[in-house]
Amino acid sequence: MSELQVEAAVPPAEDAEVTARWQRLGIPGLADVHTHFLPPRMLRRVWAHFDETGPLIGRAWPITYRWSEADRVAHLRALGVRHFTALPYAHRPGMAVDLTEWALEFADRTPECAPSATFFPEPGVLDYVRSALDRRAAVFKVHVQVGGFDLRDEVLDAVWGVLAEVGVPVVIHAGSGPVPRAGLTGPEPLAGVLRRHPTLTAVVAHMGAPEYEGFIELAERYPRVHLDTTMVFTDFFEETAPFPRALLPRLADLQDRVVLGSDFPNLPYPYVHQLEALERLEMGDDWLRDVLWHNGFRLIGASAVR
Incomplete structure (x- = not known):
């Protein structure tokens, strides 16, 4: 098996603008709930x-x-990303325990990283999720599109119940972009979980692109559903999954539950472009403060004290 091929860390010149953007808002930095x-x-x-x-x-x-791990961490620190995540995701049985172990060890040596974990519908899933929580896992990630499973799988029902009870957020890639999974992606599978576990702290990755309205409806209905901004509103996404401008007033009303996400390091553009894309919505500085810092800090920031 070939080794991981990395490139020399040459930061995009545009990223020099990041610090000034959050400093202008008077916030301590950025809290990015969707990094890998x-x-x-x-x-x-x-x-x-x-x-x-x-x-x-x-x-x-x-x-x-496409840099070394050390260079990627150093760049987030240089940008002022005070809190971020690892977000491993299992796509087949037998992967989740090892991925979670690696991510928790990474958080141990990287104080800014919220201890991250994952799970998959398989025998023993409840036991290893509880074990991860005992080790202070502060955020979980599941990827329906890659994993090809139904969020409503009965083996996961007790897992959702435990996570709802303890209030630990789960970042869920449930939207159909970029490639749908018939019957598995889209709002309805997550809606089925929320009907049974209405207090689940679910963070919808990419705002559920391209089914934005359906996932906004879930956030309006369930008070712990959040929407992360990952790649949404960027030029890259607007070309293929444009966000309907008619939905912006509803997004403004969800100010306390929209959270910054970026997908760093897997970006086809500089990190600063996500911030530019949010600023050009002209939702106001208070909205930006909550999205870039306060909401994400509330979800993952406390885990940094360990």
Whole structure:
């Protein structure tokens, strides 16, 4: 198996603007709930997938930050990202325990990273989720599209119940972008979980693109559902999954539950572009303060004290 191939860390010149953007708002920095740090063997496969994704989704997806782990952490620190995540995700049985172990160890040596974990519908899932919580896991990630499973799988019902009870957030890629999974992606599977566990702290990755309205409706109905901004409103997403401007007033009303997400390091553009995309919505500085800092800090910031 080949080693992870990385490039020299040459930050995009545009990223020099990041600090000034959050300093202007008078916030301590950024709290990014959707970043990825993965074991080298898994990251190699993820990057290979993005390299090959052109034929799948019809466009290239270059990785801007194909750097070593140390360089990626250093760059987030330099940008003022005070809190971030690792967000491993299991896509088949037998992976989740090892991925969670790696992510928790990564958080132990990276104080800004919220201890992250994952799970998959399989025998023993409740036991290892409880074990991760005992080890102070502060955020979980599941990826329906990659994993190809139903959030309503009965083996996960007790897991959702435990996570709802303890209030630990779960970042869920449930939208159908970039490639749908019939019957598995879209708002309805998550709606089924929330009907049974209405207090679950669910963070909808990419705001559920392209089914934005359906996921906004879930956030309006359930007070602990959040929407992360990952790639939404950027030029890259607007070309293929544009956010309907008629929904912006409803997004403004959800000011306390929209959270910054970026997908760093797997970005086809500089990190600052996510901030630019949010600013040009002209939702106001108070909205930006909550999205860029307060809401994310509330979800993952407390885990930094350990």
